[in-house]
Amino acid sequence: MSSTENYDIIVVGAGVVGLATAYYLQKNSPNKTILLVDRLPAAGQGNTAMSAAAVRNMFASSTNQLLTDSSIKFIEHIQEDLHFDLTFEKCGYLWLLSDKQFTDPSVKMWMQRMTASGIKYTAYDKHQLKKIIPSLNVDFTGDEEAQLMNLQEVSYGLFGPDCGVLDPTKLVDFYLQEFTKLSKVKPRFGVEVKSLLLEADPRLDLPGEPLIWQNKRVNGVRTATKELRAETVVLATDAWTNRLLDPIGFDSETKAKKRQLFVIHAAEKKPLLDLLYTRGFSSRASIPFTILPSAGVYFRPQLQEKGFWVGCADKVGRAYDYVQTDSYATAEMAYYENSIYPVLAKYFPVFQGARPANSWGGGYNYSPDAIPFAYKESGFMVVNGTSGSGIMKADAVARIVDALYRGQPEAELFGGKRMPSNALSMKQRKVEIESVII
Amino acid sequence: MSSTENYDIIVVGAGVVGLATAYYLQKNSPNKTILLVDRLPAAGQGNTAMSAAAVRNMFASSTNQLLTDSSIKFIEHIQEDLHFDLTFEKCGYLWLLSDKQFTDPSVKMWMQRMTASGIKYTAYDKHQLKKIIPSLNVDFTGDEEAQLMNLQEVSYGLFGPDCGVLDPTKLVDFYLQEFTKLSKVKPRFGVEVKSLLLEADPRLDLPGEPLIWQNKRVNGVRTATKELRAETVVLATDAWTNRLLDPIGFDSETKAKKRQLFVIHAAEKKPLLDLLYTRGFSSRASIPFTILPSAGVYFRPQLQEKGFWVGCADKVGRAYDYVQTDSYATAEMAYYENSIYPVLAKYFPVFQGARPANSWGGGYNYSPDAIPFAYKESGFMVVNGTSGSGIMKADAVARIVDALYRGQPEAELFGGKRMPSNALSMKQRKVEIESVII
Numbered sequence: 001m002s003s004t005e006n007y008d009i010i011v012v013g014a015g016v017v018g019l020a021t022a023y024y025l026q027k028n029s030p031n032k033t034i035l036l037v038d039r040l041p042a043a044g045q046g047n048t049a050m051s052a053a054a055v056r057n058m059f060a061s062s063t064n065q066l067l068t069d070s071s072i073k074f075i076e077h078i079q080e081d082l083h084f085d086l087t088f089e090k091c092g093y094l095w096l097l098s099d100k101q102f103t104d105p106s107v108k109m110w111m112q113r114m115t116a117s118g119i120k121y122t123a124y125d126k127h128q129l130k131k132i133i134p135s136l137n138v139d140f141t142g143d144e145e146a147q148l149m150n151l152q153e154v155s156y157g158l159f160g161p162d163c164g165v166l167d168p169t170k171l172v173d174f175y176l177q178e179f180t181k182l183s184k185v186k187p188r189f190g191v192e193v194k195s196l197l198l199e200a201d202p203r204l205d206l207p208g209e210p211l212i213w214q215n216k217r218v219n220g221v222r223t224a225t226k227e228l229r230a231e232t233v234v235l236a237t238d239a240w241t242n243r244l245l246d247p248i249g250f251d252s253e254t255k256a257k258k259r260q261l262f263v264i265h266a267a268e269k270k271p272l273l274d275l276l277y278t279r280g281f282s283s284r285a286s287i288p289f290t291i292l293p294s295a296g297v298y299f300r301p302q303l304q305e306k307g308f309w310v311g312c313a314d315k316v317g318r319a320y321d322y323v324q325t326d327s328y329a330t331a332e333m334a335y336y337e338n339s340i341y342p343v344l345a346k347y348f349p350v351f352q353g354a355r356p357a358n359s360w361g362g363g364y365n366y367s368p369d370a371i372p373f374a375y376k377e378s379g380f381m382v383v384n385g386t387s388g389s390g391i392m393k394a395d396a397v398a399r400i401v402d403a404l405y406r407g408q409p410e411a412e413l414f415g416g417k418r419m420p421s422n423a424l425s426m427k428q429r430k431v432e433i434e435s436v437i438i
Numbered sequence: 439m440s441s442t443e444n445y446d447i448i449v450v451g452a453g454v455v456g457l458a459t460a461y462y463l464q465k466n467s468p469n470k471t472i473l474l475v476d477r478l479p480a481a482g483q484g485n486t487a488m489s490a491a492a493v494r495n496m497f498a499s500s501t502n503q504l505l506t507d508s509s510i511k512f513i514e515h516i517q518e519d520l521h522f523d524l525t526f527e528k529c530g531y532l533w534l535l536s537d538k539q540f541t542d543p544s545v546k547m548w549m550q551r552m553t554a555s556g557i558k559y560t561a562y563d564k565h566q567l568k569k570i571i572p573s574l575n576v577d578f579t580g581d582e583e584a585q586l587m588n589l590q591e592v593s594y595g596l597f598g599p600d601c602g603v604l605d606p607t608k609l610v611d612f613y614l615q616e617f618t619k620l621s622k623v624k625p626r627f628g629v630e631v632k633s634l635l636l637e638a639d640p641r642l643d644l645p646g647e648p649l650i651w652q653n654k655r656v657n658g659v660r661t662a663t664k665e666l667r668a669e670t671v672v673l674a675t676d677a678w679t680n681r682l683l684d685p686i687g688f689d690s691e692t693k694a695k696k697r698q699l700f701v702i703h704a705a706e707k708k709p710l711l712d713l714l715y716t717r718g719f720s721s722r723a724s725i726p727f728t729i730l731p732s733a734g735v736y737f738r739p740q741l742q743e744k745g746f747w748v749g750c751a752d753k754v755g756r757a758y759d760y761v762q763t764d765s766y767a768t769a770e771m772a773y774y775e776n777s778i779y780p781v782l783a784k785y786f787p788v789f790q791g792a793r794p795a796n797s798w799g800g801g802y803n804y805s806p807d808a809i810p811f812a813y814k815e816s817g818f819m820v821v822n823g824t825s826g827s828g829i830m831k832a833d834a835v836a837r838i839v840d841a842l843y844r845g846q847p848e849a850e851l852f853g854g855k856r857m858p859s860n861a862l863s864m865k866q867r868k869v870e871i872e873s874v875i876i
Binding site for chain 1: 586587588589636642644645646648649650651652653654680683684685686687688689691693695732733734735750752753754755756757758759760772773776777778780781804806816
């Protein structure tokens with residue numbers, strides 16, 4: 001061990017959640033030294049950069065509604081008031097639903113809860129949808145293939161106007177810049193945390209410490225070359241969390257799965273461009289982030305590159321991994337061709353023949369109730385399990401971690417609403433379970 | 439793939455839970471063909487054989503109370519009415535508690551809930567304890583070591599008379615014998631299940647099946663040489679469950695940790711024999727299964743071999759593993775010497791100088807709420823997460839799995855009490871979270 005350094009706080013992970021957390025911690029504890037470390041060569045290069053980078057407040061859980069609605073309002077605030085361009089496009093979210101889905105009690109409850117929370121949405125029937133999106137196929141009559149594929153015909157659409165898409169690297173830049181302005185310690189990239197320093201408290205320097213009868217606390221982290229010591233270690237490590245917590249015997253209750261995105265270019269393809277620049281949902285001529293009724297397939301517009309990002313919510317059939325593996329980095333073309341494309345082309349025949357120009361994969365870290373975790377243990381804090389919605393929850397969960405750190409019973413989210421600081425904890429968890437998961 | 443075989447049900451795992459499950463399934467569906475497979479050369483050789491093999495109904499959760507109380511009554515029934523000797527000794531459980539612990543609201547709640555459920559227990563103060571167990575040290579005054587070790591002085595004891603210890607291999611023999619009497623299919627040992635057959639339903643024989651738009655179901659298992667097909671696969675695989683469920687993308691929500699036991703012989707050591715044959719708790723001259731107030735250390739009597747099995751409930755500091763690893767098989771002598779022994783010898787100085795004559799390790803599979811899981815999915819069922827209490831819950835959870843299999847809304851447990859079949863499921867879970875965990 002060549003050397004030791006000491007800080008008040010070490011934040012492990014410079015994805016959007018780690019960055020936002022470092023920022024609020026530093027903002028509200030200006031005298032604390034905060035070291036931000038990430039294994040990658042720059043901020044936001046992990047799963048933040050790999051995500052679909054869409055934000056929605058259309059959740060069924062009031063917990064998720066509060067986390068996302070306030071975070072999205074802060075995103076708007078960054079762009080509109082602070083004039084920091086995130087290329088945030090309020091193109092909305094459009095859930096295409098079959099008749100069976102639309103009348104299902106869970107969807108009714110979802111709509112009721114959105115109304116109760118003041119989350120805006122509009123319901124469209126298929127005739128209205130067809131008028132706005134002429135290329136949408138709402139008629140599978142006599143289509144034996146569609147039947148064989150278990151595809152449910154579109155009968156309704158739920159549109160949420162306060163949702164949208166953005167460039168995640170710009171949101172990363174914002175939090176990094178704000179943190180760097182305040183912090184006395186330069187963030188460190190390309191430094192992999194190998195393990196947590198779980199130590200006896202007090203240390204007696206006996207063999208095998210910490211022993212079962214000793215109090216234990218995390219006093220920092222180990223890298224390949226150094227011990228970085230801190231009073232508090234914050235893990236914002238998402239799909240890598242188990243690699244650090246399992247060895248100290250703490251169950252994160254989260255688990256990772258691979259997700260993939262495929263880029264379809266629309267440039268010079270008139271029918272695809274018409275779909276991309278759909279008018280009628282919002283003031284912006286853009287198709288919303290669109291979720292198909294079946295098989296978990298969705299796409300989002302990417303207006304700057306004149307195209308679509310197409311993805312799929314993998315359920316049973318896609319392996320869970322203990323932690324993210326290297327295989328996550330590469331997308332599988334056969335998966336696009338055999339699984340995603342046939343579904344996409346049924347609902348939107350304008351995609352017929354479309355081949356991805358680009359693709360990538362990343363890790364999606366599930367929590368059992370699809371609500372993030374944020375809690376404080378002895379010497380460490382954890383913020384993870386954002387379950388594919390790190391970008392749209394980062395601002396709120398970061399404020400909650402900061403409130404927990406400062407021992408505040410409540411966190412004030414952007415816009416003034418409050419949440420108990422321990423609501424997202426493991427032991428005193430008080431959340432409404434989510435049912436609307438992509 | 440050399441060959442395929444077909445069954446109605448395949449039960450994977452011939453530990454006590456798998457055996458009891460196979461038995462009740464066969465008993466209540468006599469015409470079904472049930473294949474029981476285990477990777478080990480005989481039944482009950484895995485974690486069932488490695489456990490402390492103690493049974494208690496002293497839980498705080500009414501769910502666990504019902505599961506254990508009915509299972510223990512069935513164990514008594516096997517031994518008393520069916521005259522099948524399990525060497526079940528009703529020596530009781532003795533929780534030694536400090537003043538602080540005894541007056542803690544969680545312990546008060548535990549006692550209230552036991553009273554409400556008709557679970558018998560007696561509270562002793564330290565003077566009464568000292569009379570029955572003269573070698574118990576109830577006075578740490580001036581003991582600086584004990585203070586440094588965070589050891590809480592014994593002030594009270596909670597004794598549960600309807601608890602005890604048994605020989606797990608005999609309980610295994612009972613269920614195996616009863617199952618074998620009824621089953622037309624010979625159990626198969628030394629056969630490792632490598633993976634589950636997750637297939638498209640219906641199969642279309644397309645490349646990459648099952649695809650995202652296909653319905654999926656488990657249609658059997660793969661071994662090194664065969665496809666064993668079945669309408670229902672029951673996983674009674676405890677600490678190995680993730681190895682089969684993660685690859686098909688299903689989160690078991692359980693995780694394994696190593697546990698160890700150390701055998702201390704009392705033969706020819708008068709003070710230890712006096713402790714072993716303690717009189718005054720039950721009609722049998724035996725020290726109860728005894729839990730110390732601090733550090734999670736416990737021991738049980740083993741009257742046949744005139745000794746004690748000493749163990750410890752590992753918390754933070756003992757790694758979680760994704761699945762059980764080979765390192766679980768061997769106990770660590772340094773762990774006994776540095777962690778367990780110093781605690782044991784403080785509370786029971788008669789153990790001073792005692793060295794283990796034998797030791798072993800095994801896997802303890804945690805569920806997040808310390809309540810087992812039992813549920814039915816598409817083509818497969820899971821019964822796991824018994825969290826160190828497989829032996830004392832096996833009979834009840836097996837009856838619940840059988841009720842689920844037969845589509846019964848309720849399971850009738852031994853003694854006539856009933857539990858909703860889906861109470862231990864993941865999706866409709868209705869349990870009382872456990873707080874009294876060893």
